[in-house]
Structure formats: structure tokens, C-alpha cells
Amino acid sequence: MVSTSTDISSLETPPRCYADFCLVPVGTGKLSVAEEVAAVQRLLKASGLKYTMHSAGTTVEGSWDEVMRAIGQAHTVVHQTGAQRIQTSMRVGTRTDKTQTAEDKVKRVEDILANGEK
């Protein structure tokens, strides 16, 4: 097992990750969060990262640093709309065995379902 000595400054973050996040502004007095979600989508578009929105969150792909920076900037953008508190729920996956896109993941499951594999 790896030794984690005191100097961790040279330890890299993963070159690639897969993050799905759902950002919730708290204390705004507004029940709808659609405008905030739209602001985040515009930010992600400007980031150049690959992303897809679904009904329960947004999935972003890229290097760990790029993806986390974009989600942090999303907090900043939503704070700028007036929300003083934000809570985000996130799932992040990394793997070293292969590169797998969002499409690959869904297609793999759909193939199993179509073929009736058990």
C-alpha cells in the first residue's frame, strides 16, 4: 500500500473524472431553481467541458481540476444571483483501467437489456 508522507504537494489529482451534481440554493424564498440551473448550464457551455443535463442533475466530464473548478464557479455564479447559501450533492467517479464516456455507460446497459442477458 502506498505511503502518504508529509509532503503531498506533488500528488496529482486524476486526469479524468466523471461528476454528476445537483446544486440547491438555500434560503432564497423561491421554490423554483430553474433560473439558477439555467445559469449553471450557460457557465458549463462557456467552460468548454462536455456536459449533459438531466432531470435530477448535470453530468460533467473532464480532468478532476477542470470539473471541480467549473462546479465551484457554478456556486459563485449562483451566489451572484443572490443566494447566500448553496448545497450541492455530487457523485464523482474516476477509473484508471479505461476511458468510458457517458454514452458508453448507457449503451452498455441498453445492450445487456436488449440481449436479454442475465
Added chain:
Amino acid sequence: MVSTSTDISSLETPPRCYADFCLVPVGTGKLSVAEEVAAVQRLLKASGLKYTMHSAGTTVEGSWDEVMRAIGQAHTVVHQTGAQRIQTSMRVGTRTDKTQTAEDKVKRVEDILANGEK
């Protein structure tokens, strides 16, 4: 604010909820989880609940009890495939002001983006 007396047996769970979950088998020695995800999709189909799979999870709609029962059964189904440990990450939303479907949520954001609202 509401009083929570000792007897909570009559307290209902929400009639409707919106849950997005990602189930991960642990300790199986297999990197792919596609077969387990496919087994869960078959279960959800059999449940009669409304659900959609995306690349980072699956979203299910229904009453709190129905949805949580289905996700619990998903754990059971995946345990039956041999996984001895399972970890699920879940987001669940409930609201009392209105009923909003998955499609409604996405469409609302897309409309804002299309209209260039800020």
C-alpha cells in the same frame, strides 16, 4: 412549528417523491457494474413506477413508500447476484406546492435557456 410527540406511528410519508440513485456493488472484483444496473432496470420495469436511466444514475417517481421499496428491492436483487456489500447514493425531492414531472423540470430550464432569460 410542529410538535413531534412520542407517537409517530400515524405520521405519513410523502405521497409523491422524486429520487435519483446510483447503486455501487462493493468487493465483487468486477470493474463493470453494467449487469447489475441492467438487473435494476428490469426490476424497475416490473415495479410499474416511472423511471429513466441516465449515465450517472436512475431517476424514479412515485410515492415515497413505493420508490424506497423499489430501491430496497434493487439492493436485494444485486445482493442475489453475489455482491455482499452495496453502497447507494441517492437524492430525493418532495414538494407540496405542485406536481412536477421529470420532463417539466428539464423543459423549464430549456425554455429559460432558449429565451435568453437572465
Added chain:
Amino acid sequence: MVSTSTDISSLETPPRCYADFCLVPVGTGKLSVAEEVAAVQRLLKASGLKYTMHSAGTTVEGSWDEVMRAIGQAHTVVHQTGAQRIQTSMRVGTRTDKTQTAEDKVKRVEDILANGEK
């Protein structure tokens, strides 16, 4: 692998699970959620389930059905305080190999750290 036939009514949910959740009221206009969290703690106490609060959520142990019912009732209690929308983030674990309590899990890690195992 298991067959999931159309009839899933006899499929049980796990007899034991471990859930950590963080409930966020949305659209209340209040930045603090401490009162809502306190209401949830009172509910959990009344439920008879084993639970512990920490700074980022609350961990509950029990059967899948009991735990999910309690968290659903927590949504109801917080809706009754006036919150019309609630978003909860949850992690749930189940295992079939052994029973492990919250204390066990923390102690196991602390032992490794104390022994300098790598």
C-alpha cells in the same frame, strides 16, 4: 444471475441498512436549517432507531423499511413546519456478510491509523 420476473411483490428489502442523510428545505427564505434539523432529531428519537448526528448529516441504522419510513416522516415533519420543497441527499449501505455498527466502522479505521499499518 437472478431472474427478475414480472412479479416482484415477494421480493424483500434488506433486513438491515445504514443510511446517512442531509435534508435541505428549499424556498423557505431562511438561511438556517437548525430548527428543521432539530425537529428531525426529535422524530428519530421517537422512532426508536439508532442514530447519530454529525455536522454534515445524520446516520440512522435499522431495517431498510424502518429507516426509509423514518426519513420519509422527516420530510413530512419538515413540510409541516412550512417548507414546501425539500431536497435530501442520502448514502445507504447494505451488506450480507456481517453486521457492522457505526462504532465498528470508525474503530477499525482508527486501529489501522494507530498501528501505522499501510
Added chain:
Amino acid sequence: MVSTSTDISSLETPPRCYADFCLVPVGTGKLSVAEEVAAVQRLLKASGLKYTMHSAGTTVEGSWDEVMRAIGQAHTVVHQTGAQRIQTSMRVGTRTDKTQTAEDKVKRVEDILANGEK
């Protein structure tokens, strides 16, 4: 509402955040994750950030960039132990109204419970 022009390079990430995460190695063939969790605790100690472990995750406090870098390094450290796939569930909170520590949050709820406020 804020304009998100094409240039987002000057947009900062939050100066402070509060993250609770649970990291799960996938496909290792080992049911226990205690050694991996211990490796992450050693890394966090070396990071100089404030953190606390509980039975369902670890909470870290610091600037957005520092905290996300540390969690990314945690993925790297666990990949170095041999895990080829890692899935992390995370909750991150930011607020602009005040600074609140982990202890503050828990104490606020305990005070409400002790005073019998409703």
C-alpha cells in the same frame, strides 16, 4: 441575474466550503474499505486542512480549491493502492453570509434540542 459571458476564466471559486465525502473503491474484491479510508485520513492530516471522520464519511473544511484538490488526491492515493475504479459521494456547502464551523452547526442544533424550542 448575473451574466455569464463566454470568458469565465476570471470567475473565482468560493473562498470557503464545507465538504462531506464518502469514497468507495470498486472492483477490488475486498469487502472492507477501512485501509483505504485510513490512507485518506493520513492524506488529509498531511494536507493541513481541518477534517473529521465519522462512520459514514469524512468532513473537510477549507477553500473550494484546497478541499477539492485534497479529495482528488485521495482518489489518486486510493488508485495507487490498486483500486482501478473509485466512486465518491459528496455534499458541498458554501455560504456568503457568515463563517460557520462544523462545531457551530452541531452546537446550534443541540442548543435547540436542549431548550425544547419548537
